[in-house]
Amino acid sequence: MPHRVTHHTQLPIHRKDFGMPGIDDLIASIEVEQEAAKKRRTKCGKEIELILAKAQQDGRSALSAEExxxxxxxxxxxxxxxADIEGIGNKLANANKIKTEEMERAAAQREVAPTQTRAPAYDRVARVGTEERTYRPDTDRRGKQFLMDISRQFLFQDVEAAGRLSRHMAEERIERAEYMARAVGTGAFAGLTVPQYLTDLYAPATAALRPFADVCNRHELPEQGxxxxxxxxxTASSAEIQAAENAAVSETNMDDTLLTVPVQTAAGQQTVSRQAIDRGTGIEDVTMQDLFNRVATKLDATLLNQATTGLTNVATALAYTDGTPTGAEMYPKILGAAAGVEAALLAMGRPTHAVMHSRRWYWLSSQMSSTWPLINWSGVPVQASGTADSASSYGSGPRGVLPCGLEVIVDNNIATNYGTGTNEDELYVVPASECHLWEDPNAPLFIRAEQAAAANLGVLLVAYSYFAYTxxxxxxxxxKVGGTGLVTPAF
Incomplete structure (x- = not known):
C-alpha cells in the first residue's frame, strides 16, 4: 500500500518525492498477485469439473470436440x-527477507547514544507511516462518507472530497487493475467504482430482486466491446443408409449463424437532498440499498420482459385456456412445456426450473386434489403434488419442487397484465444451462453524480452495471404456459 507523509511547514516533504513504492507496498502487491494466481488455478479446476459433470449428466461416454x-x-x-504461484512465492519470500533486514536495520537505528546535540523540535520531524484504504469498513461501514464525498464534490467542488475520491480510484487501479481495464473497455460513460466491501455488504439484498437472474448460467463479461x-x-450434417456398396453416402455441409448478444447497461438512480448532504445521518442505508435494488430489479425484468429477446418473447407458448382453472388441470400443461424443452434440446440440456409469479405459486399451493401423479420425482411424497421448502423466502433460491422434479423459482418481475383482460401472468419452463447471462463479477459496479436538481436542492446519484444475456x-x-387459466387467482 502507498505511504503517507506527515510534514510541517518548516520541513516540506511531498508524496511525489517517493518515486518507488515501499517494501510494504511491494509485499502487498505480490500477495495480491499470488491470490489472483490461486483464484485462476481454482477457477480452471472448477470449470473442468463442470464440463465433466455435464457430460456425465447427459449420459455421454466422451466429451465433444469443443469440450x-x-x-x-x-x-x-x-x-x-x-507455475506462477511457485514463482510468485519465491518473489514473496525474497521481499519478506528484505523487509526483515530493513526492520533489523531500523531497530539498530533507533538505538540512541547520549550526545551533546540538541534534539530537533517536534514540528521539524518528518514521519512516514502506512496508509490505509480511503474508504474501509472500520471507518465507513455503510458507505456514508463515500456517498457524501460524491455529492459534495459534485455540488460544492469540495477539494477534500475530490482528493479522497481521487485516492480511492488510484487504489482501485492498483488492486483491481484487470477489472478496471475491463470497465474502461465497454465504451460507456465513466463513473466511480463502488468500494468492494460495500458491494459485498449490499449484494445479498439485491439478490432478492433478481430471482431468475440468479439461476441463469453465469459467465464473466468479456473484457472489451x-x-x-x-x-x-x-444446418447440421446428415447420415443415411448407404444404398449399395461403393455408393455415395449422405453429405450435408454444416453451416452456422452468428448470434450477436448486445451488452446492455442496467441503471438506477436516487436523488439525495442538499439537507441530507449537509446534515444527514443514516442516509447510506437507504441510498445504497435503493440504488442496488433498482439495478438488480431492472436487470431481472429485462431478462424476462424485454422486447424480442426477453424470455416471454423467446419462449414457445403452450396455451391453458379455462374459465375455472384448477391446479390439477394446469399441471399437465407444465409437463407439456417440459416435454417441449427436452424435445428441442435432447442431449444438450434438460428442463430444470419452473419460473412463476408468487401469486401463481401460492395458488398452486392452495389447490386440493383427491388424486396424485402416476410418477413422482424422488423425494416427493406420493400423495403430494410437489413440495415446498419451509425455510426459503423470496429470492433465496428454489421455493419448492414439482412432482416432475422442476425446481420452482418465484419471481415477481413476471408481468401480470397479459391477455385481453390484462390480468394474466405466465409460467416459464426453462433449462438453466441455456439461460446465459454475462456480468462483471463485482456488479453493481459504478456510481456517479448527475446534474443537480437545483430547484429541489438535490443531487441525482446513478448506479449502473453492464450485462448481456441470451x-x-x-x-x-x-x-411457457399462458392463457385465461392464469388470470388473477381467487383464494
Missing part, C-alpha cells in the same frame, strides 16, 4: 497458474 479443446486449454491455464458473439449451428441458442429451448 475436449476447452479442457485442454483449462489444464494448460491451470498448469501455468501453478459492446457485444458477445456466439456461433450457432443452423435464451436463443436453440429454437424452442424455452417454453
Amino acid at each position: 475436449d479443446e476447452r479442457v485442454a486449454e483449462l489444464f494448460a491455464a491451470r498448469d501455468q497458474a501453478a 459492446m457485444s458477445v458473439n456466439i456461433s450457432r449451428i443452423t 435464451f436463443g441458442r436453440y429454437a424452442n429451448g424455452m417454453q
